[in-house]
Structure formats: C-alpha cells, structure tokens
Amino acid sequence: MDITFRRASLSMRQNMEAELIKTFRFEAAHTLPMVPPGHKCGRMHGHSYRVDIHVTGQSDPTTGWVIDFGEIRAAVEPILDQLDHHCLNEVPGLENSTSENICEYLWTRLRAKLPGLSAVTLWESDTSRCVYRGA
Template sequence: MKITQTFTFEAAHRLPNVPTTHKCHRMHGHSYRVELQLDGPVDPTTGFVIDFFDLEKAFGPLLEQLDHHTLNDVAGLENPTAENIAVWIWDRTKPVLNELCLVKVFETPLCWAEYDGK
C-alpha cells in the first residue's frame, strides 16, 4: 500500500551556480509543496501503513528548518534547487521513516523534482 501526505512551506532562495543573467540567480521566493510517499503493509490492527499524525511529527522538525527561511542559509542547501531540496529531505527523513519511497518537491504547481533514493 502506498500513502502520501503533502506539506507546504514558504521560503526564499537564489541559485548561486547559474549565470548572473539568469533570473533565478537573484533572491526570490516560492510557495513550496512537498509530498512524502510511503510504501508498506497495512497494519491489521490500526488499518494504517503509518498514522498520518506520526508522519507529521517525524517531518515537522525538517519543515521548521525550511519554512520562512532563506534556503541558501540551511546547512546542506547552499545550492537549493528543487532537486537538491528533494535529496536533502530524503536524506534526513528516510532514517526515521523507513517506509519512505518517494519525495516530491514542487517549486510551482507546474514544476517539481522527485527523488526515490536512486
């Protein structure tokens, strides 16, 4: 069974490794959306793969590091592309949520990066 929970956060960033003429080289912000997908068996007693409240509790500390911050200032996100944010979230979430199978990071409603640990 696969389950997905969505989280949102607001943050500013700039992409330091693009040409100075690229508009994303300048500081700007996004309303990010993160989807965490988990894959595992349904517990016959609870009926859950994992309780969504437990998922919120596990991801909450990371969300606090991102929400209303400049992502370039977050350790490990000096080049905060959607791809790098997805890997950053995976690396910090997978150890506490073994069922994690996919992280999606939406920079806008029309563009996103997804990472499955590979």
C-alpha cells in the same frame, strides 16, 4: 451487518501494499548560485513550496494502515520548521538549493524516521516539481 461478514471483509483489506502521501507547505527564499550569469534564478526570489511525502508498505494486520499520518507529520514538521520563512542558501546543506537538492536534503533527514519512505515530491510552482526516490 452480520459480524462474521464484517470480520471477513476487514481481513480482506489487511496485508495489502499501499502508498500514503501526506502534503506539507512552506515558504522560503533562495538564489541558485550555480546558474549562468544573468539567469533569473540567480536573483533572490521565493517559492510557496508544496512537499508530498510518500510512504509505501504493507498494511498492519491489527491497525489496517501502513503508518499513522500523525507519525509522518511528527517526522516532517520539525525539518520544515527549519526551512519555513528562511533563506535556504543559509541552511547548511542547501547552499545550492535546487529542487533536486531540497528533495535529497529532506530524504536524508527522513529515511531513518520513516522506514517506508518511498519518494519526496517538491513542488516549486503549480507546474514544476521534482520527485526524488532516494539513492
């Protein structure tokens, strides 16, 4: 490949906006204390949660990427380690651990570490998810 063509094609890819999504998983138990009496989610149960962290921004002219996926992992894993295989109701801030509240909990702890954070998606099952885009 001609080096001139290669440089031109590389520069065309720079400075574009892109959304990166990194997926994580954790297991946790909880109850939902605010549901009506007899509601099934008022009983202790667990989920195999999937979390998608969305980061949006302009690609860096030098690296060609918005952010290194490793930076996302480094920001997220310490937080998820505090949730994985725990009862979420015992985690300060998650006493009412709805999907919405878990998303907000994660957002609040990640937004300073990931300036391009654009959404947190929490899957509590294959068919049920919450997307939080911040306040």
